[in-house]
Structure formats: C-alpha cells, structure tokens
Amino acid sequence: xSASNPDLVHAxxxxxxxxxxxxxxxxxxxxGATVLALGDVQRPVFPRSACKVMQALPLVASGAADALGxxxxxxxxxxxxxxxxxxxxxxxxGMLAKAGLGTEALECGAHWPYNDSAIKALAAAGAQxxxxxxxxxxxxxxxxxxxxxxxxxAGRDPAEFVRGYIRPDHPVMREVTAALAAATGADLDHAxxxxxxxxxxxxxxxxxQLAHGFARIGTGAGLSDxxxxxxxxxxxxxxxxxxxxxxxxxxxxRLMQRLGERLFCKVGAEGVYGAALPEAGxxxxxxxxxxxxxxxxxxxxxxxxxxLVRLDDDEQRFVQGLSDAALVNWNGITVGRLQAAxxxxxxxxxxxx
Amino acid sequence: xSASNPDLVHAxxxxxxxxxxxxxxxxxxxxGATVLALGDVQRPVFPRSACKVMQALPLVASGAADALGxxxxxxxxxxxxxxxxxxxxxxxxGMLAKAGLGTEALECGAHWPYNDSAIKALAAAGAQxxxxxxxxxxxxxxxxxxxxxxxxxAGRDPAEFVRGYIRPDHPVMREVTAALAAATGADLDHAxxxxxxxxxxxxxxxxxQLAHGFARIGTGAGLSDxxxxxxxxxxxxxxxxxxxxxxxxxxxxRLMQRLGERLFCKVGAEGVYGAALPEAGxxxxxxxxxxxxxxxxxxxxxxxxxxLVRLDDDEQRFVQGLSDAALVNWNGITVGRLQAAxxxxxxxxxxxx
Numbered sequence: 231x232s233a234s235n236p237d238l239v240h241a242x243x244x245x246x247x248x249x250x251x252x253x254x255x256x257x258x259x260x261x262g263a264t265v266l267a268l269g270d271v272q273r274p275v276f277p278r279s280a281c282k283v284m285q286a287l288p289l290v291a292s293g294a295a296d297a298l299g300x301x302x303x304x305x306x307x308x309x310x311x312x313x314x315x316x317x318x319x320x321x322x323x324g325m326l327a328k329a330g331l332g333t334e335a336l337e338c339g340a341h342w343p344y345n346d347s348a349i350k351a352l353a354a355a356g357a358q359x360x361x362x363x364x365x366x367x368x369x370x371x372x373x374x375x376x377x378x379x380x381x382x383x384a385g386r387d388p389a390e391f392v393r394g395y396i397r398p399d400h401p402v403m404r405e406v407t408a409a410l411a412a413a414t415g416a417d418l419d420h421a422x423x424x425x426x427x428x429x430x431x432x433x434x435x436x437x438x439q440l441a442h443g444f445a446r447i448g449t450g451a452g453l454s455d456x457x458x459x460x461x462x463x464x465x466x467x468x469x470x471x472x473x474x475x476x477x478x479x480x481x482x483x484r485l486m487q488r489l490g491e492r493l494f495c496k497v498g499a500e501g502v503y504g505a506a507l508p509e510a511g512x513x514x515x516x517x518x519x520x521x522x523x524x525x526x527x528x529x530x531x532x533x534x535x536x537x538l539v540r541l542d543d544d545e546q547r548f549v550q551g552l553s554d555a556a557l558v559n560w561n562g563i564t565v566g567r568l569q570a571a572x573x574x575x576x577x578x579x580x581x582x583x
Numbered sequence: 584x585s586a587s588n589p590d591l592v593h594a595x596x597x598x599x600x601x602x603x604x605x606x607x608x609x610x611x612x613x614x615g616a617t618v619l620a621l622g623d624v625q626r627p628v629f630p631r632s633a634c635k636v637m638q639a640l641p642l643v644a645s646g647a648a649d650a651l652g653x654x655x656x657x658x659x660x661x662x663x664x665x666x667x668x669x670x671x672x673x674x675x676x677g678m679l680a681k682a683g684l685g686t687e688a689l690e691c692g693a694h695w696p697y698n699d700s701a702i703k704a705l706a707a708a709g710a711q712x713x714x715x716x717x718x719x720x721x722x723x724x725x726x727x728x729x730x731x732x733x734x735x736x737a738g739r740d741p742a743e744f745v746r747g748y749i750r751p752d753h754p755v756m757r758e759v760t761a762a763l764a765a766a767t768g769a770d771l772d773h774a775x776x777x778x779x780x781x782x783x784x785x786x787x788x789x790x791x792q793l794a795h796g797f798a799r800i801g802t803g804a805g806l807s808d809x810x811x812x813x814x815x816x817x818x819x820x821x822x823x824x825x826x827x828x829x830x831x832x833x834x835x836x837r838l839m840q841r842l843g844e845r846l847f848c849k850v851g852a853e854g855v856y857g858a859a860l861p862e863a864g865x866x867x868x869x870x871x872x873x874x875x876x877x878x879x880x881x882x883x884x885x886x887x888x889x890x891l892v893r894l895d896d897d898e899q900r901f902v903q904g905l906s907d908a909a910l911v912n913w914n915g916i917t918v919g920r921l922q923a924a925x926x927x928x929x930x931x932x933x934x935x936x
Contacts, residue, residue, distance in 0.1 A: 234587040241853070241874060244777025246787055248629055249853050249874030252605070276601055339913030346695075353703035364913060424597025425918040434599055500594070500602050520873035521594060521602030560692030560717060565778040 235269030235519055238574045239529045241557065243566035251526035253501065253518035255574070257534070257581070258441035260451035260511055262415070266581055267438065268574065274422055274434035275517045279311045280498030281440065282369050283447055283464050287409040289372045290460035294379035298328040305467035306474035307368030308375075311497060313477030314343025314363035316351070321474060322362045325371035329378035331389055336361035337396045338370045338428040345477055366428035368474070370395075377402045396429045403430060412457060414443035427499060437515045440504055444513030448494060448506025465494045465506070481528045481552070485535065488548060492539050495531060503527045510538055525568060529553055533570035537578035588622030588872055591927045592882045594910065596919035604879035606854065606871035608927070610887070610934070611794035613804035613864055615768070619934055620791065621927065627787035628870045629777055632664045633851030634793065635722050636800055636817050640762040642725045643813035647732035651681040658820035659827035660721030661728075664850060666830030667696025667716035669704070674827060675715045678724035682731035684742055689714035690749045691723045691781040698830055719781035721827070723748075730755045749782045756783060765810060767796035780852060790868045793857055798866030801847060801859025818847045818859070834881045834905070838888065841901060845892050848884060856880045863891055878921060882906055886923035890931035 239251040254269030264271070286308045289295050295305060304325050312318040326332055343349050343363045352359060361367055373395050380401055381391035395402040411418045416435035426432040445451075447465070450458030468475045472486035475496070482495055495505035501518030514534055518526040532552035535541075541549060557566040592604040607622030617624070639661040642648050648658060657678050665671040679685055696702050696716045705712060714720055726748050733754055734744035748755040764771045769788035779785040798804075800818070803811030821828045825839035828849070835848055848858035854871030867887055871879040885905035888894075894902060910919040 243629060244775045244785070244787060246627060246775045246777075248777070248787075249872060251873050274599060276596060337914075339915075341913045342699075349702065350706035353706045354709065356707065422597045422599045424599075424601070425912065425916055427912045427918070429912060429914045429916060432597070434597060434601075519602060520604050520875060520879070522873060522875065526873070559778065559780045559782060560694045561690075561782045562692075563778055563782060565780070 236573055237571050238268070238518070239526045239568065240571050241525070241566060241568050243557070248566065250571070251518050251520060251522055253516060253526065253530065254437055255530060255534070256437045256441035256515045257538075258438060258445050258513050260445040260449040260513070262442050264438060265512060266577060268577055271438040271441075272436045275437050275440070275502065276424055276432045276434045276500065277440050277504065278426060278432060278498035278500055278502050279366065279369075280496050280502045280504035280515070281410055281414075281443070282311070283309045283461070283494065283496060284410045284413040284443055285369065285406045286372050286464055287413065287457050287460045288405040289376045290463050291409075291454075291456035292376055292379055292405070294376045295463075297379055298375050300325065300328065300375065302467040302470040303474045304368075305464055306471040308372030309464055309468055309496065310368040310475045311365045312368060312474065313345030313348060313480060314359065314365065315345050315348045315477050317473065318368070318477060319360075319362040322367040322371045325368070325375055329375045329388060331374055331378070331392070333360055333362055335374050335389065335392055336364070336367060336370050337394075338364040338366045340364060347478070364428060370428065373402050373406065376405065398423070398431045407431070407433070409457065410443075413446055413453065414439045437517050441513040441515035444494075444504045444506045444515060445511065446513070448508040448513060449511050465491060465508070468494060481531070485549075488545060489535070489539060489541075493535060495535075497523055497527065499523070501527045503531045505531060505534065507538055509540060512538065529555075529568060529570055530574065533574055533578060537582055589926055590924050591621070591871070592879045592921065593924050594878070594919060594921050596910070601919065603924070604871050604873060604875055606869060606879065606883065607790055608883060608887070609790045609794035609868045610891075611791060611798050611866050613798040613802045613866070615795050617791060618865060619930060621930055624791040624794075624868075625789045627775055628790050628793070628855065629785045629787045629853065630793050630857065630868075631779060631785060631851035631853055631855050632719065632722075633849050633855045633857035633868070634763055634767075634796070635664070636662045636814070636847065636849060637763045637766040637796055638722065638759045639725050639817055640766065640810050640813045641758040642729045643816050644762075644807075644809035645729055645732055645758070647729045648816075650732055651728050653678065653681065653728065655820040655823040656827045657721075658817055659824040661725030662817055662821055662849065663721040663828045664718045665721060665827065666698030666701060666833060667712065667718065668698050668701045668830050670826065671721070671830060672713075672715040675720040675724045678721070678728055682728045682741060684727060684731070684745070686713055686715055688727050688742065688745055689717070689720060689723050690747075691717040691719045693717060700831070717781065723781065726755050726759065729758065751776070751784045760784070760786070762810065763796075766799055766806065767792045790870050794866040794868035796866060797847075797857045797859045797868060798864065801861040801866060802864050818844060818861070821847060834884070838902075841898060842888070842892060842894075846888060848888075850876055850880065852876070854880045856884045858884060858887065860891055862893055865891065882908075882921060882923055883927065886927055886931060890935055
C-alpha cells in the first residue's frame with residue numbers, strides 16, 4: 231500500500247474539497263498496448279462483477295444460449311448486477327425454467343433487492359427476498375443454463391449435474407474461469423483466489439489485463455472465433471435490453487440506454503469498473519482504492535466516456551452531468567459537487583489530442 | 584490533496600488487500616496538547632454531525648432543557664444521528680410538543696429512515712417519511728426547544744420566532760455556532776462555510792481542534808461553567824439512553840450501551856468521527872479521506888477505544904470484533920476481513936506504553 235494512487239474524484243462542499251477518492255485507471259488497446267495508465271495498474275485486483283460478460287462467454291459459445299432459446303433480456307441478465315426489480319427476478323426465473331429447473335438450483339444466496347422501490351414493494355406485500363433477487367441471479371442462471379447443456383451432452387440429469395456449480399473444480403466453473411483467463415490473458419492458475427459475494431471464486435490480476443480483456447470484448451481481436459461471436463452477441467443483447475444489466479436509475483443501464491453499442495460498461499464490487507469502447511478499439515478498467523462505486527468509480531467512468539466515446543451535444547451534456555454532478559441535500563439545496571479531478575480530465579484530454 | 588494520509592483500514596480478500604481507506608486521526612488532551620497525530624490533522628474538515636453534542640450545549644446551558652423538562656432520551660436525541668425508528672420519531676415529536684409546536688416547525692427536510700426495518704415498516708403501512716424520520720430531527724427539535732425559550736424571554740411567539748432557525752444569522756443558530764467555536768477554539772468567522780445535509784451551516788476547521796473540543800466535552804476543562812455542566816449532562820443522558828443517539832445495530836449505540844460514561848462517541852457524515860475519553864482526559868477526531876463511515880471511520884474508532892479505554896475481557900473481545908471483523912457473503916461464508924491497519928495499531932500501542 232506504500233504507492234499512492236492519484237486522486238481521481240473530488241467531493242466539494244463550501245468551496246473546499248471535503249472528501250476525495252484515489253484510484254487507478256488503465257486504458258488498453260486490443261493488442262495489449264497501454265494507452266493510459268494512471269496509478270498502479272500492475273497491482274492484482276479482484277475484478278468482481280465487472281468481468282461478468284467474460285464469465286458469460288461459455289453460455290453463448292457452448293451453444294447453450296441457442297439450445298435454450300435465451301432472449302436478449304436473458305443474455306443481458308447473465309451479464310448483470312441487477313437491482314432485484316420484479317422484471318429482473320422474473321427474467322432469472324424464466325432462464326431457470328428453460329433449463330427445466332427452479333430457484334432451488336441457484337447457489338448465490340438471497341438478499342434484499344438493491345432497488346429501493348423493490349424493497350418497499352416486497353415489504354408492503356409481506357414477502358421475503360429469494361435468490362432470484364440476488365444481484366447475481368442472472369449470472370448464476372446463466373451458469374445453470376450452461377450446466378444444463380453440459381449435462382445433456384454427458385447424458386446426465388441436469389439438476390444433479392449442476393449442483394455445486396459454484397465450486398472452482400465444477401465443470402461449469404472450469405469453463406467460466408477458462409473464458410476469463412482467455413479474455414484477459416491473466417495467469418489465473420497462480421493468481422490470488424478469493425470468494426465472491428455470490429460464492430464463486432474470484433481471481434486477482436493486474437488492472438491492465440482487465441482493460442485488455444475489455445478491449446478484446448469490444449473488438450473480438452485476440453479471442454477465439456467462438457468467444458468473439460459470443461462477445462458480440464452479449465454486447466448486442468445488453469444494448470438491446472439495458473434495463474436487464476443493472477436496473478432503474480443505475481449507471482450501466484442509463485449509459486447504455488443512451489449510447490447503445492458505442493459502449494459496454496459494467497460495474498463490479500469494491501470500486502471496480504470495466505468498459506469496452508468498440509469504436510475506439512479500447513478497453514477500460516478502473517479500481518478505486520477505497521472500494522467506492524457509486525461515488526467514485528462511476529464518476530471516473532463517466533469522465534472516460536465523455537472523453538473517448540463519440541457523443542452528440544445532448545449526450546455530451548448527459549455524460550457531463552455524471553462526471554460533474556451537484557450534491558443536493560434533503561431540502562433540495564445544492565450543497566456541493568462531485569466531480570472528476572482535474573488531473574484525470576487532463577490525462578484524458580491528452581489522449582484525444 | 585498532494586499530501587498522502589496513511590492507510591488506516593484494510594479490507595482483505597483471498598489473502599491480499601482488496602481495498603483500503605486512508606485518513607487522519609488526532610488525539611488531543613484538554614490542554615490542547617497533541618498526543619497522537621496520524622496524517623494531516625491541520626487540513627480544514629467539516630465536522631458534520633460529529634459535533635452535535637457541541638451544538639446541543641446551548642439547549643442545556645440556556646436553561647431550555649430544564650424549562651421544558653427534557654428527558655435523557657430527548658437530550659440524547661438532540662445529540663443524535665438516528666435511524667428514524669419509531670422510537671426516534673416519537674421522541675422528536677415529544678420534544679416539539681413540549682415547545683408547543685409540531686412537525687411543521689422542523690426545517691431539516693424529510694428522508695426515508697436509515698434503519699432497514701423502519702423503511703420496511705413504513706412501506707408496509709403505505710406511509711411516507713416525514714421530517715421526524717430525518718436523522719437530524721432530534722438536533723433540530725433541540726434547536727426548536729432552544730428557540731422556544733429565547734422567544735419566551737423576548738416575549739415573542741415561539742412559532743414565529745423559531746422560523747428560519749437554520750439560517751446562520753438566526754438567534755438560535757448564532758448560539759449554536761458560538762458554542763461550537765467555544766468548545767473547539769476554532770476561528771469560525773474565517774472558516775470555510777458549507778451547508779450541511781440538514782441545511783444548517785457547517786464550518787471546516789482542523790481535525791486537531793475537533794479533537795480538542797471532544798477533550799473539553801469529556802472533561803469540562805476549558806469550557807465555561809455552564810457549558811461544562813451542559814456537556815456532563817448531555818454525556819450522562821446519552822449513556823443513559825444510547826438507543827436515542829443512533830439506533831438499533833448502530834455503532835455509537837452499541838459502544839455506549841456497553842461502555843456507558845467511559846466513552847462518548849459520535850459519527851459524522853463523510854467519514855468523520857469524534858469521541859471523548861473522559862477517564863483518559865482525551866479527545867479523538869477521525870476523518871477518512873474518502874468519506875467512508877461504516878467501513879472505515881468506525882474501524883478506526885474501535886481500534887482507538889480498544890487501545891485507550893479501560894475495558895474488561897468481555898469488552899475487549901467485543902471491541903476487537905469491531906476493529907477486526909469478518910466479511911461475510913450472502914451465503915454466510917467468510918470471504919475476508921475488515922481490520923485496523925498495523926500502522927494504526929502500532930501507533931496506538933505506543934501511546935499506552
């Protein structure tokens with residue numbers, strides 16, 4: 231921890247910086263060349279949910295998505311950290327039904343929805359959340375669908391076959407981990423291994439490699455043909471159904487609703503963000519030191535999008551409002567601003583020049 | 584922002600540091616001598632809600648608390664950032680009633696309770712939150728009670744007199760600001776001024792001075808007789824009714840339920856904490872760079888309490904569990920630890936030796 235990453239986001243109040251967020255940012259092209267590195271982009275970081283699109287590659291590349299007739303919404307949910315809104319839970323249930331299974335197949339655990347309205351609606355109905363409301367239920371339903379295909383190919387009972395799919399040595403998880411390694415080029419056999427919030431393994435590797443993986447996801451370059459086609463299909467599915475990758479009011483949904491296939495972006499826990507900028511052929515990876523997403527990584531991502539994605543004037547204003555936002559108190563009074571630091575802005579301007 | 588504060592808290596996963604929190608810590612005695620300074624304790628910081636006990640001094644010192652017959656629970660609520668639980672909202676309503684006024688007198692704005700169960704109960708009842716649920720409603724009710732006394736003394740109508748009490752130049756707010764300046768020794772006339780979440784002014788001054796203010800609150804030394812008596816009464820009220828200073832499951836409540844008058848501690852927004860350690864005659868102030876409370880400032884406070892407050896073995900174990908806590912995922916699996924950094928531990932050990 232001795233190296234000090236630059237401050238990338240400032241929270242201002244009363245004319246001074248009240249709080250600030252340090253972090254690292256890597257922008258890499260599909261050949262793996264580093265276009266911008268701010269802070270330590272070699273330190274191993276857990277990508278957490280930012281890499282879900284990479285973990286979903288086998289679902290499509292295996293043929294499982296086609297065999298089960300998964301829709302755009304379902305493929306988007308397979309890449310999602312969703313808010314547990316009714317539309318998310320129902321879509322996950324639909325994916326499981328296509329695999330001939332039910333909620334009991336999910337091994338992600340249950341938690342109350344992230345979405346406030348969904349919490350209140352469940353509470354008002356006297357209901358409790360299930361694993362369908364877990365923000366990772368779409369990814370896990372995708373794992374179950376992949377497992378269903380593998381079971382059929384092996385002549386095995388799907389329910390029995392998929393059980394324990396969260397274990398590192400399960401055939402499903404081996405496929406998922408191999409896809410992540412192939413996309414990022416990371417040596418996962420020798421990487422620090424942790425357990426993610428949803429109980430699957432998560433591997434720590436350099437932020438630079440996560441950015442490289444996103445450049446490949448955005449361009450297909452450096453991927454196998456099957457993975458390249460799968461990446462394109464997943465990006466198109468998310469662009470067609472951005473609600474399902476996050477949810478009401480969430481940044482990934484809001485950005486991709488506006489920008490469509492010009493951007494694929496995905497939040498991960500602990501202040502991680504990954505993004506593919508297909509037109510520029512670039513991949514982006516962000517890790518905030520303090521693990522803050524909503525107030526830090528999101529602002530950095532917005533500044534990157536503003537600088538490097540082709541935007542019309544309306545879109546510029548929209549994204550500017552995300553990278554330099556008013557902080558408003560309970561009476562609706564503007565009390566400060568949350569903004570991308572000038573050093574970050576300057577570094578991004580340098581790239582465009 | 585060029586100076587780099589030390590990392591005080593580490594979040595570990597898979598055997599490595601996943602995220603970390605930098606910040607500053609000041610421990611000062613009642614004479615103003617700095618006992619420990621980690622990081623930049625001279626940078627102006629907004630104390631936010633950490634200084635509510637100082638802002639409540641005039642409520643007691645003026646005689647308003649006695650004139651209106653405020654209880655321990657009500658005085659604790661005047662110092663509180665509460666969870667908006669039914670007991671908190673009812674206590675605020677009771678304070679207003681003693682002033683002969685209602686919820687409409689509050690100028691803090693409304694928000695949904697911080698407490699999850701309170702949110703769900705309101706939603707299940709089809710109700711909306713009011714200003715009584717605002718985490719600052721007790722402080723504001725205290726301001727209204729103080730205004731009620733000032734109105735009576737001036738022969739004015741309380742409802743008319745208290746209106747606009749959140750303005751810096753209102754007689755109520757002038758008393759409140761003067762008490763903060765007297766306790767901390769900060770030159771608030773020349774300090775950066777912001778607007779707090781509840782719309783009253785907040786002033787930025789060095790963390791060292793906030794710690795000095797807490798040393799005075801804990802000992803009475805350096806305060807006027809009236810303020811010293813008020814500080815003692817407020818500390819005793821919070822110790823007698825710790826639920827009212829925060830709420831179910833909240834750190835301030837949990838710590839003071841266990842430790843009583845050996846500790847007065849108070850969270851503030853944006854990663855600020857203040858504490859008085861009366862037996863040691865010390866004041867403590869914490870500001871995390873990133874503004875994180877639940878995961879950063881709280882852990883630092885727990886490490887300070889563990890090192891500097893007289894604790895029996897059970898209490899040691901309890902506080903150790905707060906300064907080195909398991910991180911558990913949705914399936915109840917321990918996936919990491921959240922712990923005070925070794926540098927912080929070492930510096931605190933040095934103080935005890």
